[in-house]
Amino acid sequence: MPGQRVLCVAEKPAIARAVAQHLSGGSFQTIPIRGNQYVKNYVFDFNFGGPWGTCSVTMTSVIGHLTGLDFERQYKTWLSCPPAALFEAPVHESVAEDKVAIAKNIQEQARRCKALFIWTDCDREGEHIGTEIRKQAKEGNARILVKRARFSNTEKAHVLHAARTLIELDDLQANAVAARIELDLRIGAAFTRLQTLQLKPLSAALQDTIISYGSCQFPTLGFVVDRYLRVQNFKPETFWGIKVMHSRDDIKVNFLWKRVHLFDRAAVTVMLERCLLAKKAKVTKVSQKPTSKWRPLPLTTVDLQMMGSRYLRMDSQTIMKVAEGLYTKGFISYPRTETDQFDKGIDLKKLVEKQIPDGNWGQYARHLLDGGFKTPRAGRHNDQAHPPIHPICWVAPTALSVDEKKVYEFVVRRFLACCSEDAKGQSTEIEIQYGDEFFHAKGLLVLERNYLDVYVYDKWESSQQLPNFQMGELFEPTEAKIFDGKTTPPNYLTEPELIGLMDANGIGTDATMAEHIAKIKERQYVAVHSRGSGRNAVKELIPTRLGIALVEGYDDVFAGMPDSPSLSKPFLRKEMELRMREICAGMRTRQQVVQESLDMYREVFVHTQRRINKLKDACRKYLVDQAAS
Amino acid sequence: MTTPQSQIATHLQTTKSLAVSPTWLNSFLSSSTALQRNIPLSALTQTALFRILASDFRDSLTTNNPSSLLPIDIFDPTVQERRLPGPIPVQVLDIEDIGTSLWSQVEAIERVERGEAIRGREIVRTVNVGGEEGEEGAAGAGETGGAGASNGPHRLILQDAAGTRAVGIELVRVDGVAVNKLPIGAKMVLRNAMVARGMVLLTPECVTVLGGKIEGMDLAWKEGRKARLLERISGTGEGQM
Numbered sequence A: 001m002p003g004q005r006v007l008c009v010a011e012k013p014a015i016a017r018a019v020a021q022h023l024s025g026g027s028f029q030t031i032p033i034r035g036n037q038y039v040k041n042y043v044f045d046f047n048f049g050g051p052w053g054t055c056s057v058t059m060t061s062v063i064g065h066l067t068g069l070d071f072e073r074q075y076k077t078w079l080s081c082p083p084a085a086l087f088e089a090p091v092h093e094s095v096a097e098d099k100v101a102i103a104k105n106i107q108e109q110a111r112r113c114k115a116l117f118i119w120t121d122c123d124r125e126g127e128h129i130g131t132e133i134r135k136q137a138k139e140g141n142a143r144i145l146v147k148r149a150r151f152s153n154t155e156k157a158h159v160l161h162a163a164r165t166l167i168e169l170d171d172l173q174a175n176a177v178a179a180r181i182e183l184d185l186r187i188g189a190a191f192t193r194l195q196t197l198q199l200k201p202l203s204a205a206l207q208d209t210i211i212s213y214g215s216c217q218f219p220t221l222g223f224v225v226d227r228y229l230r231v232q233n234f235k236p237e238t239f240w241g242i243k244v245m246h247s248r249d250d251i252k253v254n255f256l257w258k259r260v261h262l263f264d265r266a267a268v269t270v271m272l273e274r275c276l277l278a279k280k281a282k283v284t285k286v287s288q289k290p291t292s293k294w295r296p297l298p299l300t301t302v303d304l305q306m307m308g309s310r311y312l313r314m315d316s317q318t319i320m321k322v323a324e325g326l327y328t329k330g331f332i333s334y335p336r337t338e339t340d341q342f343d344k345g346i347d348l349k350k351l352v353e354k355q356i357p358d359g360n361w362g363q364y365a366r367h368l369l370d371g372g373f374k375t376p377r378a379g380r381h382n383d384q385a386h387p388p389i390h391p392i393c394w395v396a397p398t399a400l401s402v403d404e405k406k407v408y409e410f411v412v413r414r415f416l417a418c419c420s421e422d423a424k425g426q427s428t429e430i431e432i433q434y435g436d437e438f439f440h441a442k443g444l445l446v447l448e449r450n451y452l453d454v455y456v457y458d459k460w461e462s463s464q465q466l467p468n469f470q471m472g473e474l475f476e477p478t479e480a481k482i483f484d485g486k487t488t489p490p491n492y493l494t495e496p497e498l499i500g501l502m503d504a505n506g507i508g509t510d511a512t513m514a515e516h517i518a519k520i521k522e523r524q525y526v527a528v529h530s531r532g533s534g535r536n537a538v539k540e541l542i543p544t545r546l547g548i549a550l551v552e553g554y555d556d557v558f559a560g561m562p563d564s565p566s567l568s569k570p571f572l573r574k575e576m577e578l579r580m581r582e583i584c585a586g587m588r589t590r591q592q593v594v595q596e597s598l599d600m601y602r603e604v605f606v607h608t609q610r611r612i613n614k615l616k617d618a619c620r621k622y623l624v625d626q627a628a629s
Numbered sequence B: 001m002t003t004p005q006s007q008i009a010t011h012l013q014t015t016k017s018l019a020v021s022p023t024w025l026n027s028f029l030s031s032s033t034a035l036q037r038n039i040p041l042s043a044l045t046q047t048a049l050f051r052i053l054a055s056d057f058r059d060s061l062t063t064n065n066p067s068s069l070l071p072i073d074i075f076d077p078t079v080q081e082r083r084l085p086g087p088i089p090v091q092v093l094d095i096e097d098i099g100t101s102l103w104s105q106v107e108a109i110e111r112v113e114r115g116e117a118i119r120g121r122e123i124v125r126t127v128n129v130g131g132e133e134g135e136e137g138a139a140g141a142g143e144t145g146g147a148g149a150s151n152g153p154h155r156l157i158l159q160d161a162a163g164t165r166a167v168g169i170e171l172v173r174v175d176g177v178a179v180n181k182l183p184i185g186a187k188m189v190l191r192n193a194m195v196a197r198g199m200v201l202l203t204p205e206c207v208t209v210l211g212g213k214i215e216g217m218d219l220a221w222k223e224g225r226k227a228r229l230l231e232r233i234s235g236t237g238e239g240q241m
Helices: A013-022 A083-087 A097-111 A124-140 A154-163 A173-204 A217-233 A265-278 A300-310 A316-328 A346-355 A362-372 A401-420 A494-504 A513-522 A545-558 A571-584 A590-610 A612-628 B004-016 B022-031 B033-037 B042-054 B102-113 B215-238
Strands: A003-011 A029-033 A036-047 A054-061 A067-071 A093-096 A113-121 A145-148 A238-248 A249-256 A280-294 A424-432 A437-448 A480-488 A525-529 A538-543 B080-082 B088-097 B156-159 B165-170 B185-192 B195-198 B199-202 B205-211
Touching: A003 A013, A003 A097, A003 A124, A003 B080, A013 A036, A013 A113, A013 A154, A013 A316, A029 A097, A036 A097, A036 B033, A054 A097, A054 A113, A067 A173, A083 A124, A083 A173, A083 A590, A093 A097, A093 A173, A097 A124, A113 A124, A124 A145, A124 A173, A173 A571, A173 A590, A173 A612, A217 A494, A217 A513, A217 A538, A217 A545, A238 A265, A238 A437, A249 A424, A265 A437, A265 A480, A265 B195, A265 B199, A300 A401, A300 A494, A300 A513, A316 A401, A316 A494, A316 A513, A346 A362, A346 A401, A494 A513, A494 A538, A513 A525, A538 A545, A545 A590, A545 A612, A545 B102, A545 B215, A571 A590, B004 B022, B004 B042, B042 B185, B102 B215
Parallel strands: A003 A054, A003 A113, A113 A145, B165 B199
Antiparallel strands: A029 A036, A036 A054, A067 A093, A238 A249, A238 A480, A249 A437, A280 A424, A424 A437, A525 A538, B080 B195, B088 B156, B088 B185, B156 B165, B185 B205, B195 B199
């Protein structure tokens, strides 16, 4: 006989359905809600154990954030106020128009319930969405009790466990998100209005565009432009080196110069002459030692995006969408994670076992269980919220779309590789001294492929085998000569590299990087060009004229300032990101951080206004003068 | 009876291989009020050394002993090799990193100009995507840090007390020889150095870095460095034979 009524709310309809499925054991009633075709209420009984016991449950969901932050009406139009006023203008939070029905559903359900259990994703955004849900529920029923389920995948046992070990909502994380939302709104709107109003009149091409500013977008654009200019400005130079070749046992061994190459021809000529004068080379090192190629670390979001866009030929945003779909369907664990170490408690062998039915890697999985299994390497990151991305169950390929299949396969192969032995080989290195110079030759013999058998994305192959050389032996090399070459420019930035740069420079979170990249494409600050063709084609990011103009313009605006805090550089955003973490850690309050960050950006804003002509000049240069020529 | 002059001169000759010019020494001593006040000779010698290292060798050293000078025809490229017993005191007129392209040196200077060498302002510009992580012994041939020391080997222009110049190539890494570390006007002593095709082959065995610098020259060299690099880059573009 069910006792209390409980309301459960997930972040997305699919999660609500998956959780309802597991908690109810498959028998639940589905009730549509008025005003929204996607959100449903699922009604069933479930025993939460402990003080709750068997409850009558209504499981429903939101669709992402319920509320939005905006300026009050008198500040909303473009010319309503000077853009600088947006740093202080009053803002208010309200339920987004298209979410009203969902909010109402929560209020109504809460009225009849004793408790609210929040099932949003366990990350910062999820925590904030949780507080939005709580607010609506309290409006319906001020005395409702609130708990939160902690889960990182939708596998049945995991979900049941989460339901029986409820925790509290983390308001610190929610506050960090609230701070970020307010800062993004104010800073974004102020700069967007300023630059759009100022730059629009300069060119007909800008007539109908909004030149948006975002504190992540701009540094992201900055990386693309920086690389583009490095390629454009590059000056090739000639270098010279010494090549030594020796024939032995019908093998031509090429020895590489320790100095690789130098940029002074006369010096290299003298060095070569001294080699030749010495006549004989002496073997100074012969080493043969076991070597290994390490299996990969457990998979994080950044790695999934980087490797995915490199090996699966999909852009990072698509990969994340597909991965989220796989998570929602319960096939893989939560795909937004910074953790690259598996918790000791997780039963990895059981997860490996689930892959046995597969036609491609099933046999490999069996081999792991038959003794090949190795505990995965542990990386240095742990976000304390989610495990590394791993498969939850086996899925028949026929149940997946083409893209899903690719991402799922990558996640599984990566996981199996993590649980495998490193690849083993034998490396041979021979070093010789010839005159005053040192040269070396290396050989590799792969002995055991191990993880490489399943992780088809890594390459490690045996090289040419070296003939025998004795330590201390003297010999006259068959040939020694000078070679020359030219330095080449770096390549234009690719998406995986950009993600790596954003990560290394602290721009965005692993969860939002793909969105920022998509944003600068959508704004037409960068375009995607293909280099090469067919399977070897590489997609490169090239800034548009507007993109270059904005970065160069802002760099000029800040040129000569101490610390030159240009908006195209990552520092300002990085500092903001650090402060978000401080809120999460309870070291600072939301108000403190918002005030400090606004002060920092306000100063930058005032300076930009004062030197706006620099920005205009750059736009004229690229959009008017160059467009005409 | 030994005079302070001869004592200082002998000391600098035996410990540093520096043959101080009597004229220079006299003017040093007469300008130094220290003598009247009975400052210990050792302190006075230290001051003299310090001044010599900051001076131009052409003013402060004698040119009497040919074995402490570079041969006049040292640049002669037809001489395959010859050894200079020395010791020969020389000063550095120019230093460049021939292991690094001019353009990447320019880029490094620009990073410093943009303030990216300051701690907390560094920008990571290259990442290794799905690279060779985990392969033992994979050489990390990454970029060198913005303001860090140069890679080398280095090519130096050296000058002796008589004003003769020679090119020196850092054949084996010599401590203290690096762009931004070895100032212009820094002093060194060459002992038993090999010269091949007109280039002095510098190794730790034959080079003793004494330190010091010529302030004005060093400043001018630093200020003009980027412009010189850029000029040479545009030069090699067309000027190649």
